[in-house]
Each structure stands twice: as C-alpha cells, then as structure tokens.
Amino acid sequence: MDPSSLADQLNAEREKTLERIAALAHDREGVIESCVSTGVDDEHDPEGATIAFERAQIEALLDQSRRHLSDLDRALRRLDEGAYGRCEVCGAPIAAERLAARPTALTCIACASRR
Ligand SMILES: [Zn+2]
DSSP: OOHHHHHHHHHHHHHHHHHHHHHHHHHHHHHHHHHHHHTOOTTTOHHHHHHHHHHHHHHHHHHHHHHHHHHHHHHHHHHHHTOTTBOTTTOOBOOHHHHHHOTTOOSOHHHHHHO
C-alpha cells in the first residue's frame, strides 16, 4: 500500500468529516433557533417533541462524526509513526482488505472479534 496516497485518502475523509460536523452544528443551531423563536414547550407541545427528537438525531450524528474524526486522527498519527496497518493489540499486520473497507481500523479482525 502506498502510504502517501493513503494519507491523502485519510485527509480527504477528514475534510469531509469536518464539513459534516460543521453542517450538523449549523443544523442544530437552526433547530434550537426555531425552538426559541416559536417559543415551543419541549415537554407539552407536540411540535416541541418533534424538535427534541430532531435535535437528538442531530446530536447522535454529531457524536458519530466526532468519533470518526478522532479515528481518522489516530490513523493519521499511526501512519506518521510508521505503525499504520499493524494491530494495536497483538501487533500483527491488519489484512489489506480490512483496511480497504475501513481505513481507520486499529486492530486485526481476530482482535476486533475478541472484544
Ligand atoms: Zn490483533
């Protein structure tokens, strides 16, 4: 595997993830704003429940994206250290097809399935 194209791929993915986080944060602000401007009561108004649900969904997506971002950062750091592609747990090389499917994988399939 070519490490420089891999870094490009991880960095591109990182950019995309940062954009997604910014968009989600913007969406969340919009939801909060519409909540404030209409003065809906979260608990009793049915529309308030929808907004609360929407907000929870955005929070979940934000969480997911932030986790993905930290996975990407870790993968990039490991690439820097020359440790990329090695299992964090047992040190064995991670299968190429696993890395192709999930470039941020830190453990081999055996260790991942043992968790
Ligand atoms: Zn392992």
